Amino acid sequence: MIKKRFLSMFVLLAAVVMGAWAQGTQVTFVPGEFDAKTNEAYQLVKQGITIAVSNGSVTQNQFRVFKNETFTVTSTVGNIKSVELTAYATGENKYGPGCLTTPTTGQYTFESEGNKGTWTGDAATFTLTASKNQIRVTQIVVTIGEAATGINDVKVNDAEKANWYDLSGRPLNGKPTKTGAYVKNGKKVVIK
Numbered sequence: 001m002i003k004k005r006f007l008s009m010f011v012l013l014a015a016v017v018m019g020a021w022a023q024g025t026q027v028t029f030v031p032g033e034f035d036a037k038t039n040e041a042y043q044l045v046k047q048g049i050t051i052a053v054s055n056g057s058v059t060q061n062q063f064r065v066f067k068n069e070t071f072t073v074t075s076t077v078g079n080i081k082s083v084e085l086t087a088y089a090t091g092e093n094k095y096g097p098g099c100l101t102t103p104t105t106g107q108y109t110f111e112s113e114g115n116k117g118t119w120t121g122d123a124a125t126f127t128l129t130a131s132k133n134q135i136r137v138t139q140i141v142v143t144i145g146e147a148a149t150g151i152n153d154v155k156v157n158d159a160e161k162a163n164w165y166d167l168s169g170r171p172l173n174g175k176p177t178k179t180g181a182y183v184k185n186g187k188k189v190v191i192k
Contacts, residue, residue: 048077088136
């Protein structure tokens with residue numbers, strides 16, 4: 001009985017930890033982190049993510065992709081789930097997020113009155129083209145999904161769910177009084 005309970009709580013804990021891990025990792029690119037480039041093809045590489053521009057510039061506060069040039073994002077650390085661009089201008093105005101079009105895969109949307117453009121999909125690489133005008137970007141946030149965890153479903157009976165457990169899977173006698181992370185109802189709970 002104790003082995004079965006411990007095993008079921010261990011699987012539950014593993015699912016909580018792996019679920020948080022599998023939600024993805026964000027990698028943020030800001031212009032000031034990279035050397036300046038003028039009127040040329042360039043690549044930005046950070047934490048397994050490469051952003052390649054066929055022709056543009058990098059300034060202290062902007063990444064520029066010139067009109068009719070491409071913006072490609074590639075990952076070697078997991079499939080890309082989303083890329084959020086913060087542009088210098090709004091909508092389809094010159095330098096705004098609406099200047100990018102035609103993703104090679106996935107979907108690209110932008111705020112018609114705002115400065116955000118977002119690509120969503122599930123790919124190791126994709127390309128957008130600045131077909132309407134030059135775009136100037138002040139920040140790029142790439143979200144990478146992690147590899148499959150192999151945990152599809154965890155079954156725990158209701159009596160076990162109602163109990164509190166520490167992160168080692170040991171049952172506690174009621175609600176914890178000390179600060180820390182615990183498991184209750186199959187979810188991680190932080191007591192402050």
